[in-house]
Amino acid sequence: MTGMSRIDATAQRLDLLLTPPHACSYLDNHEAAILFVEPSLPMSAPLYEHLMERGFRRSSEHVYRPYCAQCDACVSVRIPVERFKMSRNMRRIWKRNEDLTVASATPTHREEWFELYRRYLASRHAGGPMDDPQPSQFMEFLNASWSHTRFVEFRLNGRLIMVAVVDDQPKSLSAVYTFFDPNEKARSLGTYAILWQTEAAKQAAQPWVYLGYWIKQSPKMRYKSRFTPLEGYRDRRWRDLTPSELA
Template sequence: MRSERVRLFQTLPHACGYFAERTAQNLVIDPAAPQLDQLYGPALERGFRRAGGHLYYPSCPQCQACTPCRIDVEGFRPDRAQKRCLRRNADLAITESIPGYNAERHALYERYLRTRHAGGGMDEAEASDFRRFLTAPWSPTLFLEFRQGARLLGVAVTDVCLTGISAVYTFFDPEETARSLGTFAILQQVDLARRRGIPWLYLGFWIEGHPKMDYKRRFRPLQIRGPDGWKPMAEGSAS
């Protein structure tokens, strides 16, 4: 991803999604670049993340809290809580599905956003919002669907590159909190990576001490990316 081959743009300051009193900026790989599908894997390795058709990396002048993180798939072993999560959801069927919009997925997505992100600007998502945020024509995406019989309980939007899988977004039935479907989705993505021989599962960004990000450190061994590249997260981090 050399600078003479790929243009990077910096966004204007906008409201930070994690700290209400802060503003954020991102570096974005040229969305018109014709080779985005080929750039995606190397971009993941450098800490970038996909949102819709954009590959971005936080670039905030006054804050470096967002830290890329990834699970070492080969070394991962579920802890006791994660094993309980797998047992609680043993009745679910998992399907690797073609990505995209349909009315059933959209209805679940809307219910999830209204409950989990009420008032956040995403809670009235239309069909166009669903398509624009979750999919991209160049992205190697699949939807992992979780069903209890015919009933759709969750969807894990999952990008599958040759050397890494990216957990893009998960939405699920907000009435099924006891199932811990967010954790279950990551465990299924780890399993998918293992079955395909892919070494890394990228979880996006981790923020030390942030309650919305704390769950990520429970997937060990976890690596974080700093100025010197990827390194294992210390066992006691943010505990």
């Protein structure tokens, strides 16, 4: 993380590192900067949840949040599980996927997972930096040694068609990444994965499902606004995002 400046966070006396400004990955003609928790800090699931409650997120072992000088488009969002109600369309998606079998597994490299991941990226991110993943990058990106991560497999007649990677926290589920068979478009698997996670959190009495960052102006991120009520971390507090904000 060469070139980062050091910032001292008062709440936990955490050392935070700020990247230099760089081109935003989501919004054209925007500059971005990222605030990282010092990598040498001993991280744990409870500390990570404390940081998620303050708008942070993990990628691999690194815990971060956007910290852009001229932009606040990235909003950390979560579903309040007890208040969430499926829309009519979501109920249809739920019913459409009732024939899938679901099982959880601990993080490890499995060729079956990697092959599905590779196909998904080739379909969704063709020409981008992620569309030709290497096996060594697969688990490095999705897992963290200190997290309680599980890979949730969804199968159709024994065939793997989706994997949802989730961090199982004391008070929440955090959706890390989901990848699925690009030929199964009719099933709306991305939506179903979030519905399944919300139901799983409800059964485990976990109040929230964290969905990462929502960016209203980014077509890739807009799908998260369909899951309402949706809480956003704004001005150092969580609140329901209004219909006008989500529209």
